[in-house]
Amino acid sequence: MSSNSTLNIIESDQFEDVVFDKEDALLIQANFYKGAPPQWVNFHLSEKDNLPFVKRHGYEDVRALIEKSNTNRRIVSMVNLFHKPGSGGSTLAMQVLWDLRKEFRCAKLKDAMTERNAIVKDVMKLTEQKTGQKRRKPVLLLLDNVDVHRDNLAKHLKRRLIDELNYNRCTVPVIILNCVRKTTLAEENRGNTVTLHANLQVHNGMEERKNFQEHQRDITNHYKELQPETLHGLNIITGDFDQEYIADTCKAIVPPKIKHRPRIDQLFAILTLISKFAPGSYLLLDQCIEFLRLSPSDRALPFDQQMGKFSKFVVRYRCFEKGVEYVCIAHPHIATKCVAIFTDYEVRMSAVTSLFLEYFCTEAESHHLMQMAKTMLTMRETDAKSEEKNKFPKLIQHIIDKEGHHMSTALLSMACGVFRERPIFPQALARCYYLTVNKREPIKDGDYKKAEYFAREAIRRHPDNSFIMNTLGQVHKHHLIHFVRGQTYTHSDVLRLGRLALDAFQEEEKAAEMEETDEKVRDETANIAPTFNSWGKLAYLQVALQIFESLVKINSDWRDILTCSKEISKSLDLQLNRKNRRLIRNLQGDVQKRFDFFEKYLTYSQGDPGREDPAYIRECANRCFRNYVGATPKALNMTFEDAGKAGTADPEEDGITTMADLQEFLERHSSKQSPEFYHLGLLQTIGDPELCDIVLKMEKAYENMYEKYFRTRHLVPLYMKSTSGWQTLSELSLKPWEVEKGAQNEPNAVEEGAMPDQRDVCERLGKLERIQGAVERPKVFAFLNNNKIAVQLYNKEMFCKDGPISFYLGFTIRGPVAFNARKISALMRQTSIASEASYGSS
Structure with a gap:
């Protein structure tokens, strides 16, 4: 496999020159069907044996969105695949890349913790034309559960790629397939998002369960050496995640009610812990063998035999690219059932986590093990309904509910000692202390002292990080x-x-x-925050x-x-x-x-x-x-949900609706050399020659005053150029995305559920004045009142080739913005070029 520092690249002829021993091929496929994570070699061998994987119900939707993104004039597109643990989401995502590897330059991000600049650099290399290649292929990048480890990495990476591709005048589109594991999912697909539920479905006239049953028979007939009852990964999905099958399978793991449990019981408990509370995690085989050696019995036996009754639930597999062996639980549903059984038999998850920290994380800090501990002990999921983060990670909440909050604080305290330089653990411990105080009872001495101590310890470990500092104030x-x-x-x-x-x-x-x-x-010593x-x-x-x-x-x-x-x-x-x-x-x-x-x-x-x-x-x-x-001034925020309702609601609730409101707002915040000052100058100026100068000063003032505050936020249009002069979108009864789409629905639009009256939107759009301009990548220009001024594209991911265009013109606090940019027809091209020449350069 071709690879560079941050990406695993899939070539169109992947593995074609590799000769596989029959026993090795059997072992690779057997491990996958037992429950090992998918590898590219699995797809090659399945095709070679004429046993292609079953395509789950989200496959066609994901592929269609990717192929549509390749033709929709977007320089960077994002396709989201949301899936529950154990539903096959990662397999589906890799299956799509494998099937498209000849049409796209396909790659998968290796490590979620890689810096964005390094990823962008390597993606840009993929856009270059390979020797002997007739044309440059579009790039398809898979981010597999990266947002589980870093919030919004996918979104920030998309922003950086848009800027880099425009700056380099690159014409190759990049599509990001963002595969995200979620425990709670929305009910239906929307826009650029496909949701993969665990249960099998009937789609496009095909019944998934029937397809999997046929595939199961084919696998059993082809690989006669395999024991069907051990293929848990295949059996569970074929059985439509039947809980009775999982319960029957897990009967053998009932732990003994003794104080000191055998090492194999302890190791199995650790494997189920990380599978349940950090899905997709694994341990190195060498680490597991070393752990078992701490027990004097059965040291000479192979690992699988040492695991005894647990061996059929554990998958030992080799990473084909790295040549390293790993161990994991066969399926997340098995891990979930095992944790429930352990809890019923008084096996405390705090004790199991302590074992993991003590024996796997203490000698030398491993990045992978630290990330596992961080996921289990500090990462909080977002609630699907409220869109707010839960108070605690699932493991910590489980321990609080089953064992008491004192056990959760003891565990986090241990993690602070194991990972001595990581600020996230004392920060999580401080949160646990102050959030578990019973607010209904009077304050006791020490209730908040320990929280304060660990909040300060987190700051000591990472001084000057504002997000870490927030905890002390909380x-x-x-x-x-x-x-x-x-x-x-x-x-x-x-x-x-x-x-x-x-x-x-x-x-x-x-x-x-x-x-x-x-x-x-x-x-390199600078303090970085993406937002x-x-x-x-x-x-x-x-x-x-x-x-x-x-x-x-x-x-x-x-x-x-x-x-x-x-x-x-x-x-x-x-x-x-x-x-x-x-x-x-x-x-x-x-x-x-x-x-x-x-x-x-x-x-x-x-x-x-x-x-x-x-x-x-x-x-x-x-x-x-x-x-x-005193009384709040009018309009704390500009909203578009009630655009078009001006004059029908309470004026105190309307916010900014008219140009008079907006000018009043700008005057209130205007000072010399502020963007507001130049916006007022633009709205009040009569002399055309002043326009270019005003716009340049406006953007410079924005950079000085607001850029760092709004750096990852979306700037909203304050007013638009209409046939009647400058008007707010509220006066025009329009929303920004309606202006951008031009009354057309697109897969990446925000309101996919809404089907606007096309005629009504077109009539309202008719109030806007369409401005002529030109694309000179990486810049876009507007020809306005005998001036040539640089403008930003409202939708930066839209791809525009060099040449004359037309668009609707709006202004954000930063400056001019082009909406709904469209190429000018060939008949108008000569007129546009002549107009540009008469205006001169800016």
Whole structure:
């Protein structure tokens, strides 16, 4: 297999020159059907034996989306495959790449922890034309469960690839197949996402279960040496994940009720633990043999014989490319059932995890073992309904429910000692301490002390990382909330705890300001964060709100003090220390600054197109501002959900709807050399020669003031060029994606469920003025009022070849943006070229 530093590349003639011994081929295929993870060699051997794998119900959908992405004018496309553990999602994804290897340059990312810049560099190499190749093939990159290890790696990688391909004027499209393991799935496929449920289905007139049964018979007939009852991977899926089969299969693993269990029982428990709580994990065979050698019995026996009654549940397999042997549980469903049986027989998962940490992770820190421990002990899944992360990882929640929170903290404390330099473990331990405090009972000495200690330990291990620093502030915030909720308190108690929290969040904010994105970093010691951390600012407002409400509850005169309406001495007879006086004096101004930040943050940008930011951010900012400053100014955020309803709802709830609203908003935030200042100049200017200069200064001001805050967020259009001049999208009753799509539905669109009235959307689009321009990669230009100005593409993943185009023109806080870019027909080409020549270069 051809490979480079970050990718496994699949060649069109993969394995054609490799001669396989019959016994080796049998063992490779037997291990796969037992439950070993798929390897490229499995697909080759199945084809060679004329026993191709059954295509699951998501196969055709994934392949169709990939092939459509290759023709839809997108420079980088993403196809998501969501699947439950054990449903065959990784096999399906690899099967698609294998079948398309002659049409695409196919590759799979080796390691989820690889830096994005290195991955981008290697993907760019794939876009180059190979010697003897007639044309450059599109690139198909498989990311197999990378987002389990790194949040949003796929999304950030896509952004970097778009920028790199445009910068290099590359015309080769890149399609990312993002295969993501999820325990809870949506009910149906949407847009560019295919969902693979575990249960077999009937699709396209074909019954999956029947296909698997026929395949099972063919495998048994062809590989007569195999024992059918050991092929758990094949049997479980063929039986449609029948729980009775799994229960009958697992009867043999009932553990003895003794204090010191044999090494084989301990090893099997460890293997089931990592399979259940870190799906896809494995141990090296050498590690397992070394663990069993700690027991004096049966040292001379082969590994499979040593495992005894557990051997039929354990798969020992060799990685074909690396030549290394691994051990794993045959199937995640078997692991889940085994964990349930262990729990029923009083085998504690905390004890099993301790064994794993003690015997497999202590001698030398292995990246793979550390990642396994990190997944089990620190990674929290996102709830499918609320889209919020769960409080704890599944293993920690299991231990809290079955054994008590003291066992979870003891386990995390052990992990802190094993992985001495990793900040994520003391951070998780601090969270476990402060989140498991019983808020219904009075605070006891030490309830929050240990949480504070480990939060500070996490910071010591990774100083200046704002996301790590957030935990210390959260400890003090929860301490304050608990304190004022359950007992009588004084103003000094509130101010002391509140000041600790506010100071911690201010330190977090300072660190966030210093962090850079990795694409800008040249110094290896720099602190990198792909997204700007705004959580410290929000938490500051939450604490300030709690301080206000708690103090006013003691005495209503505190309202006048905190809003600076009265001097402290004239309102309450208080003895305050210097720190508390400074805190009270600064609170109103500090709240104002953070409110201003979120007002602009939520007006100018959003996390993803069509997806609103959490409502509690706006609610907290509004409440805090009203308490400390007064009535909130109009429009905290620009929304498009109610576009077209201007004038029909409560004006206080409308936000920015008209150009007058927008100009009022811009004036409120305008200062000399700010983007708002230049937007106002653009909207008010009459002289055409000033346009280019205004746009250049606007973009420069954006880079200086806002770029680091909005670096991974999507900038929203504030106003558009219409036939009546500048208008907001609310005035036009349009949404950004409607402008971009031009009333056409595409597979990557946000609202796939919505089927808009095509005629109605077209009529509203008719109010926009279509601007002529040109593509000169990597730049796009607009010809406007005898000026040639550089513009951004709203949909950067759309591929545009050099030449004349037309589009709708809008403005984000950064500057001009082109929507719905389309090539100009050949009849108009000469006119466009003449127009461009008359405008000159910018």
